[in-house]
Amino acid sequence: MAEKQKSERVRSIHYVLTLFLCIAAVTGVGWLFRYLRFPETNIVVVYILSVLLTARLTRGYTYGIASSVIATGAFNYFFTEPYFTLSVNDPTYLITFAIMTFTAIITSALTSKVKQNALKAQEQEMEASALYRLTNRLTDAADISDIASITIRTISDIMDCRAACLCFDENGYPEQSFIQQRNANEQVRRNVDDSAAIKHRIENLRTAYDLGTEFYDWPIYGRDAILGILRIPKDTAVKMSEAQMRLLRSMIESTALAMDRFRSAQERIKSREAIVQERYRGNLLRAISHDLRTPLSGIMGTSEMLMGMTDKKDNRYALAEGIYKDANWLHSLVENILSLTRLNDGKLVLNKQMEAVEEVIGVAVAAIGKRTPEREIAVHIPDDVMLVPMDAKLIEQVLVNLLDNAVKHTPMEKEISINVNEDREKNLAVFSVIDRGSGIAAADLPHIFQMFYTTHGKEPDAQRGVGLGLAICESIVTAHGGTIEARNRGDGIGAEFIFTLPMEVYDHAE
């Protein structure tokens, strides 16, 4: 700042000198005119010319106005009787002085204004062309550090300094080194010693830029993160004018835009790759599951038939039953994997139609009844027919999975029930499956809908699950635009699974 003040002072001395030189020169010319016996009006006009010149050669209104007053004073002092005093004999001169001062002030003001406008236009043009040059070069950038390098080259060129740029990585951390312009054609990489401190300083920045010991640092803000910092050497930064500051800000903005654009393009590529990989994995899983399904059906049918042919007390019955149960378990696993890969593929088209809630529930309850005939499941639905848009087959699967879960965790004689009602306010159908089983452990609650999550801390072989059933439920309900949650019952032990489905058909789901 001190240097800036110093240069300011040098400039004002220069302007004051200009002012007095003009006045002195014009006074000289006035003497000459008087010697040649020109009328006095000429001298007045020449004084006004001097004011004009001063205004032209200096900056701001101050010098022009001062020059007007001094010119009038000088005319009075040198060229009106009595000479070499500020008094006048002829009072009509007072009017001359007033008009002269006035004219001079207006002239100087106009001149200053014209000059200022010209300067501004010139600055703006420079800014525009500098920005244009920068953005033009940035379009060819191959990566982030290339963008940084182009930016500092352009800025160094315009500001005549050795600008530098420190990029931040995708996680928002400063890189290990930054690029600096060494001379017109050369850039160097310098290590950062205190990247953590820099990150902290920049993130907690309250002003437009950070004052460092070697550099002043301007953060480059992206759409949702800091992309880097632009470093201007201190000695250049302190001398920067308003206009240069403005230009620098615009250039940083352009850089941020270019970096953002590059980043999002890169993210797009990455996510596309991830999708391809995910799809490949899904396809593989699906192909395997598909091939497993048919032989498993055969094993199930055959072992069931073996059971039918054997007396229940025979040891062979238990063996056949074991085969059947394992095959059944494997089969449902395979079916679940198939459902899940189809759901998560994003290619699943919901076959949404208006379905009667009672029918879907009826079918789900019947399916459970087939597996465990002795189990009673209570159903509570509204008396009026309730039609809800859904893919009935998928919602049936949700209900079967939830009921299956309830059956597994609830002692035979305890209650399991399904309730459905309509939330008219939110226009939702609310389904709940509740049981009087052991409930859900607090540690499991947050993860219960995660894929392949199985409960910990139980005896290993008690209830074999693979943790796909609830994940499938969540995928299906979410695909319908609904929500699902699990919690323990408020009225005693037992778990409660609640899911909602919108009552209206949304076009985007079609």
Add this chain to the structure above:
Amino acid sequence: MQNRNENIIVVEDDTQIRNFICYALKQEGFPYTTAGTAQDALSQLVSGQIDLMLLDLGLPDFDGMEVIKKVREWSEMPIIVVSARDQDKEKATALDNGADDYLTKPFSATELMARIRVALRHLYKVGGIKAQAILSVGGLTIDFDKRLVYLDDAELHVTPLEYNLLALLFKNIGKVLTTKYILKEIYGVGYGTDTQALRALMAGLRRKIEQNPTKPRYILTEIGVGYRLVDE
């Protein structure tokens, strides 16, 4: 082991499942032949006397749907389709193309035999069911001449649409009727595939004939396919 004389063809490419089905058929005393491909099945159908076909939809050479269409060009023999769980659309299409019933893998021998029995009963009653004036299932009775429905011997008031629906189900007792077929029969061609009206109609009918609509005794829902009136 009783001896039956209906010849059944098992069209299935998976040996394990084919063996299982054949064994079940042998237990029940049915004569049978097998085919591993659609081509093989068609040539056997042309040359031999076959009364019923068990058809897997996923055949190696060509689509089971084509087999159904070809067979229906010259034969009314019962066709029971065997399919995987995620093939509901194919199931419905197969039924609309003329298949009589379907089985979803994995199925038990008991289920298989039940379906075969229903299909064979239809075979003998072709024309017979429609000619009968009065039919009943459990406590539910329909009188086609008088257009009346009785539940446990008491006359039941049903709307004309409900009567038509029930009559349609009775005429196809034990068989799965697709939603599309029912819509066409009840509301006429050009009604489209809007299921909403049928769901509401069915719900109303069930409230009259079923004690508990969520645990139906007479009309069973086949999710994604249609409805079936039980046959015993």
